[in-house]
Amino acid sequence: MMENNVTTQQKTQGMTLVVKKICQFIAPTIFLFGIYVTIHGHLSPGGGFTGGVIMASAFIFQILSDGSILDKLRAEKWRLELTESLAIFTFLILAVLGLIIATTSVFFANFIPVGKLGDLISGGMIPIGNVIIGIEVCAAITSIFVALLIFKDEESL
Amino acid sequence: MILFVLCFILFMIGLYGVITQRNLIKIIIGLAIMEYSVILFLVLIGYIDGQTVPIISEGFEGGFVDPLPQAMVLTAIVIGLATKALMLSVAIRLYKKYGTFDIRKMKDLKG
Numbered sequence: 001m002m003e004n005n006v007t008t009q010q011k012t013q014g015m016t017l018v019v020k021k022i023c024q025f026i027a028p029t030i031f032l033f034g035i036y037v038t039i040h041g042h043l044s045p046g047g048g049f050t051g052g053v054i055m056a057s058a059f060i061f062q063i064l065s066d067g068s069i070l071d072k073l074r075a076e077k078w079r080l081e082l083t084e085s086l087a088i089f090t091f092l093i094l095a096v097l098g099l100i101i102a103t104t105s106v107f108f109a110n111f112i113p114v115g116k117l118g119d120l121i122s123g124g125m126i127p128i129g130n131v132i133i134g135i136e137v138c139a140a141i142t143s144i145f146v147a148l149l150i151f152k153d154e155e156s157l
Numbered sequence: 158m159i160l161f162v163l164c165f166i167l168f169m170i171g172l173y174g175v176i177t178q179r180n181l182i183k184i185i186i187g188l189a190i191m192e193y194s195v196i197l198f199l200v201l202i203g204y205i206d207g208q209t210v211p212i213i214s215e216g217f218e219g220g221f222v223d224p225l226p227q228a229m230v231l232t233a234i235v236i237g238l239a240t241k242a243l244m245l246s247v248a249i250r251l252y253k254k255y256g257t258f259d260i261r262k263m264k265d266l267k268g
Contacts, residue, residue, distance in 0.1 A: 013238055045210065049235060113220045151249060 011066040016068025024063035031058040038134035052137025055099060059142045062150065070154075075147050080141040080143040087136035160201055167194035181248045181258040185241065192237050199233070201227045 014020060031054075038051030062109030063073075084138075095108045102109035108125070171194060174187025203223030236260035248258065255263050 043214075044212065049231065117213065141238075148242075148246060148249065151246070 003067065007081065016063050020065045023061045027058040027061045030061065031055055034058065034134070034138070038130055039127060040120070041119065041130035041134075042126045043120070048133025050139050051130070052134040053141060055134065055138040056141035056145070059138075060145050065144065070150065073150055077143060077146045080139045080146065084136055084139040084143060087139065090138070091129065091132045094125065094132070124129050161198065164194050164198045164201065167197070179259050179261055181251065181260060184243050184260075185248065188244070189237070189241060194232075196233055196237075197231050199230050202226055 034051045034053075034057075035053035036051075037046040037049060041047030041051065077147055096112055098109035099105055099107050102111040110124040110127075114124045121127075135153045161244065167253050168191055170250065171187045171190030171192075175184050176206065178184055203226035205220075208220050208222050211221040213229070252258055257263075
């Protein structure tokens with residue numbers, strides 16, 4: 001029992017103080033850059049998938065530096081899967097709204113007025129879809145990482 | 158033309174890694190190198206010398222590189238991510254079963 005406690009404490013320690021502090025500085029910047037790439041997806045290279053991967057890398061930095069606490073990670077995994085499913089569901093609702101509302105009633109039809117070319121708020125449904133895809137990809141990739149981590153910790157116990 | 162040859166050389170480096178390495182993680186890295194060389198090849202097919210990115214903006218005068226391989230390559234990258242996650246999870250599973258990443262020691266079928 002005593003040995004078990006020691007090993008779990010060693011496992012939850014994470015990396016050194018320098019790495020933890022640097023990750024605390026860098027991770028919000030990476031997250032902000034991911035949001036930038038996501039909401040500028042219709043104007044510049046990038047978009048939902050790329051921004052989502054960058055946002056997920058911020059979370060992965062935090063998990064790697066702070067060490068894996070198994071119970072907390074299990075709770076986060078449940079929330080991550082819920083977020084991912086809700087994002088997919090919202091995307092489907094957006095597509096069906098195009099089927100219902102728009103004059104040309106096709107799947108994924110645009111029903112929001114397209115603005116001026118080059119503005120941030122333009123492009124109709126494309127930026128909204130980019131944001132939803134970004135949330136979905138961020139949740140999915142963090143979920144993959146957390147699943148691998150939980151699996152690795154379970155095997156060594 | 159030299160770029161396509163370099164693509165082929167990159168593919169061969171990945172194939173060499175897959176064939177000669179015995180560590181499972183290194184085999185996965187070799188497969189990833191092969192996949193990236195194919196992605197680079199597909200993007201190079203659509204490249205036209207001296208043209209701009211396929212984004213319509215203010216001072217746009219026409220003439221951009223082919224956007225179709227880029228859209229296809231994005232799908233290939235997503236699928237590559239999923240397959241790499243699957244390969245790594247299988248590698249972890251095999252490590253749990255055999256206690257090693259060496260494929261020479263994985264030949265005995267344990268039930």
